[in-house]
Amino acid sequence: MGAYEKLHLGKTREMVLASVEDLPKALIRARIAAGMTQEGLAQRLGVKPQQVQRYEATEYESASFARIVKVVHALGLTTPKPVRLVRGNVPSADQLNTRA
Numbered sequence: 001m002g003a004y005e006k007l008h009l010g011k012t013r014e015m016v017l018a019s020v021e022d023l024p025k026a027l028i029r030a031r032i033a034a035g036m037t038q039e040g041l042a043q044r045l046g047v048k049p050q051q052v053q054r055y056e057a058t059e060y061e062s063a064s065f066a067r068i069v070k071v072v073h074a075l076g077l078t079t080p081k082p083v084r085l086v087r088g089n090v091p092s093a094d095q096l097n098t099r100a
Contacts, residue, residue, distance in 0.1 A: 005086070015029055015030050015033075015077075023060075024059035024060040024061075025059065026060075027060065027068070027071055027072070027075065028056050029073060030075045030077055034075055034076065036075070038052040038053055038056065039052075041071070041074060041075070042073040045070055045071065055071075056068075059085055065086075
């Protein structure tokens with residue numbers, strides 16, 4: 001059984017993020033796992049379905065942090081433990097520009 005089928009059948013209850021950059025794809029997978037359509041999420045957020053389509057097509061690039069928090073709540077997502085952010089090496093400005 002493929003990953004999409006597992007999500008769609010509700011067999012995936014947990015989204016594990018290796019990094020913060022994984023959050024957009026995890027939100028999309030969580031919506032699918034919840035059996036929720038883009039239209040259903042749009043209704044919960046009070047926006048048009050096209051807005052959710054744009055968010056997902058661009059991996060939430062244009063969404064504000066406040067909107068992402070609302071998506072997390074609309075999907076009923078929680079964290080079982082406090083999230084820990086650990087400082088690593090601080091990248092140079094050049095390294096940050098190449099990641100975009």
